[in-house]
Amino acid sequence: MSSVVVVGSQWGDEGKGKIVDLLTQYSDYIVRFQGGNNAGHTLVVDGKQFIFHIIPSGILYEDKMCMIGNGVIIDPGVLLEEIEHLKDKQLEVTADRLMISENAHLIMPYHARLDQVKEAALSDVKKIGTTGRGIGPCYMDKVGRIGIKVGDLLDEQLFKEKLNAALEEKNFLLTKKFNADPIAFEDVYSVAMKHAEQLEKYIGNVSVVLDTARKDGKNILFEGAQGTQLDIDHGTYPFVTSSNTIAGNACNGAGFGPAHIDAVVGIMKAYTTRVGAGPFPTELFDATGEELQQKGHEFGATTGRRRRCGWLDGVVANDAVRLNGLTGLALTKLDVLSGQKTIKMANAYDLDGKPCHAMPSNIKQAASVKPVYEEMPGWNSEIDGIRDFDDLPAEAKDYIKRIEDFTGIKAQIVSVGPDRRETLLLENPFEK
Structure with missing residues (x-):
């Protein structure tokens, strides 16, 4: 039995979905532990996306x-749409294949509305780049102890009481502060009760089931969303998400004891990308950045927004090693670097003439640092058809080795293309 956590090592969009898909073969249980529908995982299986x-x-x-x-945090309408979408692709999501924690919080319509009007009210320089899906306001209600949990859907009277109290406050904010239209109780209530009927069979105590699975010797895979630098506490605040994205939250977000985690795999793109606003020291504004964006098809799976692109940031990588306790790396999109004559990696920052080896917590300093690069030779041949690590160009293997040496963490997985088959499993993290 092993329990493995998969997390993003950068600003998200590292290809976690594909790596989780690979490791699922060796798992019995797959657990999502944080975030909401502001994150997206894209998989390509036999040419189907x-x-x-x-x-x-x-x-x-x-x-x-x-x-x-x-x-x-769960938007029930979005979840049900996702279930229906899978059904359209001949994948039936039954209650013996999906369980939703009764303690997960619900994203309500007023959360999304507040998210959108608050962002719209900010000046361009202060905009966070939120997806507008209600993530932040929902987590605010959770921490403020006024949220509505999934399990509340099953108690109609309790749900009514919570919804009434919430709308009294939210409608005051919408109408008085943002000059927006109020949200009617009946509109929200009637839809929620329909959702309750459809979701009831999936709702249960995830923590209890996982503990039983662990005692029965099952393999458990914990799937994170976003990336380390988007962590609410440890990321480039305030340009972060509203939850803890690092590996430690796998335990909090699933009700699983930390002593039972055996391995933590950090997913790291062979270069760096970021969606939305915020510091990005290695961002490229030249033809190379455009080439990485086009060749890597760098558009957000959730918003469709163009991803900013840059060279691999070793400072960010080492932050991820420290914050997550990484035991292995999964290096993705190595194929996108094919054709680059020279490849760069930032091994430090210059902060006002002084070396800096961690992302500054001061957001102004984080925005002002300059990357200190080291250069390595690139390779010309395309590598997406390679299925054996030994067949990679020497320069590609040297690049991987340099990342391993710099971070002190071994590459267990190397991805050379978007399809499920284009992944080289060098070491299985489930095998102790």
Whole structure:
């Protein structure tokens, strides 16, 4: 039995869905532990593209149990749309294949409305780049102890009481502060009760089931969303998400004891990307950045926004090693670097003439640092057809070795293309 956590090592969009899909083969349970439908995992299987926002990407395997932990916030309408979308692709999501934690919080219509009007009210320089899906306001209600949990859908009277109290406050904000239209109780209530009927069979105690699975010797895979530098505490605040994205939150977000985690795999793109606003020291504004964007098809799976692109940031990588306790790396999109004559990696920052080896917590300093690069020779041949690590160009293997030496963490997985088959498993993290 092993329990493995998969997290993003940069600003998200590292290809976690594909790696989770690979490791699901060796798992019995796949657990999403944080975030909401502001995140998206894209998979390509036999040429077919699947995009997941809430359901763990392990759902593509019919003999696996997927779980949505208490740390996830759920828009029930989006979740049901995702279930229906999978059904259209001949994937039936039954209650013995998906469980939703009764303690997960619900994203309500007023959360999304507040998210949108608050962002619209900010000046361009102060905009966070929120997806407008209600993530921040929902987490605010959760921490403020006025949120509505998934389990509340099953108690009609309790749900009514909570909804009435919430709308009294939210409508005051919408109408008085933002000059927006109020939200009617009946509109929200009637839809929520329909959602309750459809979701009831999936709702349960994820923590209890996972503990039983652990005692029964099952393999458990914890699937994170976003990336380390988007962590609410440790990322480039305030240009972050509203939850803890680092590996430690797998335990909080699923009700699983930390002593039972055996390995943490950090997913790291062979270069760096970021969606939305915020510091990005290695961002490229030249033809190379444009080439990485085009060749890597760098558009957000959730918003469709163009991703900013840059060279690999070793400072960010080492932050991820420290914050997550990484035991292995999964290096993705190595193929996108094919054709680059020279490849660069930032091994430090210059902060006002002084070396800096961690992302500054001061957001002004984080925005002002200059990357200190080291250069390596690139390779000309395309590598997406390679299925054996030894067949990679010497320069590609040297680049991987340099990343391993710099971070002190071994590359266990190397991805050379978008399809499921284009992944080289060098070491299985489930095998102790």
